[in-house]
Amino acid sequence: MQAPSFGGVKIPSGNGQTIRLPRGSSLADFGDRIGVNPASLVQVMMHLGEMVTATQTVSDEILQLLGAELNYEIQIVSPEDEDRELLESFNIEYGEDEGDDELLVARPPVVTVMGHVDHGKTKLLDAIRSTNMVAKEAGGITQHIGAYQVSTEVDGVERKITFMDTPGHEAFTAMRARGAQATDIVVLVVAADDGVKPQTTEAIDHAKAAGAPIVVAVNKIDKEGADPQRVRAQLTEYGLVAEEYGGDVQFVDISALQRLGLDRLLESIVLTADAELDLRANPDQDAQGLAIEAHLDRGRGSVATVLVQRGTLRVGESIVCGDAYGRVRAMLDEKGEQVDEAPPSRPVLVLGLTNVPSAGDNFLVVKDDRVARQIAQQREARERFAQQARTSRRVSLEDWESRLKEGEREELLLIIKGDVSGSVEALEDALLKIDVGDEVNIRVIGRGVGAITQNDINLAAGDPGAVIIGFNVRPEGKNQELADRMGVDIRYYSVIYQAIEEVEAALKGMLKPEYQEVQLGTAEIREVFRVPRIGNIAGSIVRSGTIRRNSKARLIRDGVVISENLTVESLRRFKDDATEVREGFECGIGIGYSDIRVEDVIETYEMQEKPRD
Incomplete structure (x- = not known):
């Protein structure tokens, strides 16, 4: 097959050959695989209307576009596959138990506690572990993931259970989902006095997606208005049918506050693990x-x-x-x-x-x-x-000029620092979901764990307008003074609600103001006066509202707008200048427009900023 030519550059056809490239590759990486000078590929991309440098990280679609043009089949290697291949190169198999079945021994179940906010998940773990964790948490909201192992006795045998505590706030969905993937059994906490709520159904979805059995803990049975049977009835709609109703899901009535029913809950977890799961692992291999x-x-x-x-x-x-x-x-x-x-x-x-x-x-x-x-x-x-590939934007020759003008688009740049990585990830996820329209957006230019460092402040100073969000962290040393000196804005939060609300308010403040027209008044022309060096003046009577000097005006004749964007340049009552003239009074109006006639109407208005919702 003849080599295709692009602006005089000839590149051999791939003849359908498959090329595997990791996500975030550059034209230089592609050129190395096919033995072609990357500069030639840059010219090919220009021929295709794309401005790309040889070493620039490009998106998957650009790699696919280039491959199709040169008759190569491009396979983008996913991060998971790439990691698997990386480990295989070191003769490491991840995710597999080594050896035969006789090397596998029973292991404790890993349990994740899920449920709606304020239904008592942390109180339950507090009761099980006999530690006071709620008091340490801002606003009583679990902000981090933790894991703890406890022991219980079932049929005279000591059994261990590992608990993972996932946060209950809806903004931490990603963390909760990851907890479900690492878990064997899900304990779904539902308040007997509150019933099924949105995050309850969300937790059920995560558990089912992970293929994890569910044990339902009906909490707060000691409270007035508690109705455990109503909870059982509600959950049947989601496929969770209690054993007493002929189903296979264990429901346990508990009170985390009064420490009622906890032993039975632990026993139900062990029995569910024994009945539905074969939990074994090889303890002798590398961890x-x-x-x-x-x-x-x-x-x-x-x-x-x-x-x-x-x-x-x-x-x-x-x-x-x-x-x-x-x-x-x-x-x-x-x-x-x-x-x-x-x-x-x-x-x-x-x-x-x-x-x-x-x-x-x-x-x-x-x-x-x-x-x-x-x-x-x-x-x-x-x-x-891969991160660069996700953030790189396609720029074609056709819209190159318009993209240069895109500075008109508003963008809030954030650097997120937190005390633990889970909080940073969850906060970033929540902030990026804030939607105030297409006019403004959020871009996270940095994230990390630990105190706010000098490097964070320099990064924010390098991007004017960037804001540092400190979640349960503070600047180290004299970095607060450095931030003040460099004009870097640092916001501190300990509860995620407040961070989301303030960032959303900031985004709305960046929106270009919307204006609406508000009519001020109308005046009917009774007589036209010719004034030397000034022009025609309208002798008028104000029919409605108020006519104000310097307000915007339009001229209307027989219901048709004759001229827009006029200004009330002069306003007089008899021989005196006036600032405004109210309804029913006569006045002389100069609007800088000569073609005015008797019975024409001058309408004045102003543009007022429209409040955002």
């Missing part, structure tokens, strides 16, 4: 699992709460967690006591990572620090390129 939460501790550095899903994690092992890596210096349990190893389904706090991983990142043990560093660096680069 793998999930980062549930992570934050920056001033005294201990980067710490991450991880859930071991298979294998056993030990102190001194090299691990990689997302784009963070390090050697496990110490592990702490939910009581803050040091442990040497963590078997399957055990949540522990890990110290020793180089940086803060994201909530939801997988972790795995590797043979040494060098391998951990290589995997972490490649993951970081992949994520950076």
Whole structure:
């Protein structure tokens, strides 16, 4: 097949050959795969009406467009596939239990507590763990994900259960969904006096999507107006039928406040796990699992709460967690006591990572620090390129000029810093969902965990108008003074509602004002006076409202607008200048327009700003 020519540049046809490219690749990456000078591909893109540099990260659709033009089939490798291929290159299989069935042993169930806000999820965990967690939370809202292991006795045998606590506020949907994916059983908390609410149904959807069995805890049975049977009836509409009604879902009536029914709830969780799930894992392989939460501790550095899903994690092992890596210096349990190893389904706090991983990142043990560093660096680069690809915008030759003028479009730039990665992610997700129309939008130019640093302030100063949002964090050292000196706006929040409301108000303030016309008055022309060097003056009588000097005006003749955008340049009562003339009075009006006639009507108006909804 003859090589196609683009502006004199000839590039061999791919003849349908398949090229695999990671998300966020550049033309240089494409050129390396097919043995073509990237400069030639730049000319091809110009021929196709796209302005792209050789090293610029481009979107998936641009790669597909270029491939189709050169007769190559482009396969964009997903981040998951890319990560799997990366681990395979190090002979690591993630997500699989090694060995035969005889090596697998029973593990405790991992339970996620879900439900509507204020239905008592944290009170329930508080009662189970006998700790007062609610008092520490701003506004009584769970802001972080935590994990805890408790013991109970079933049929005379001690059984362990791992609880994951996911936040109840609707803005934390992404965190709650990720909790469901890491869980075996969902405990759905429904208040007996309140019934099924929007977040209750949302939690049911997450649990069903994860394929997790549900145990319903009907809470607050001690309150006046409590009706546990009504809750059972409501949930049948969502496919949750109680065992006493012939279904297969266990309902347990409890009172977290009075600590009633907790033993029966724990027993129901164990029985559900035994009946519906085969929970086994190999404790002898290298540990793998999930980062549930992570934050920056001033005294201990980067710490991450991880859930071991298979294998056993030990102190001194090299691990990689997302784009963070390090050697496990110490592990702490939910009581803050040091442990040497963590078997399957055990949540522990890990110290020793180089940086803060994201909530939801997988972790795995590797043979040494060098391998951990290589995997972490490649993951970081992949994520950076993918992020650039998501934010890169297509600019064609046809709309190049109009895009240059796009500075008229308003944009609120944000840098989000929080105490834990889950809060940062959830807050970003909630803020990006704020919709005040197409005129303004939000762009997050930076995010991170820990105190507000000098680098954050410099980043905000480099983009005029950028605002730093500190969620349960403050500037370190003298960075507040630096921010004041550089004119950087830092907003502090401890409850997510307030952050959302204030950012939405700021966005509405950036909207260009809408104006509406408000009529001031009308005047009928009775006589026309010719004044030298000034022009025609309308001797008029005010028929309605008020005629004001300097107000806008239009001339109407026989119901038809003769001239728009006029101004009341002069206004006189007899020989005296007047600021305004009210209805029923006569006056002389000069509107800077000569073609005026008797019986014409002068209508005056002003443009008033219309309040936004």
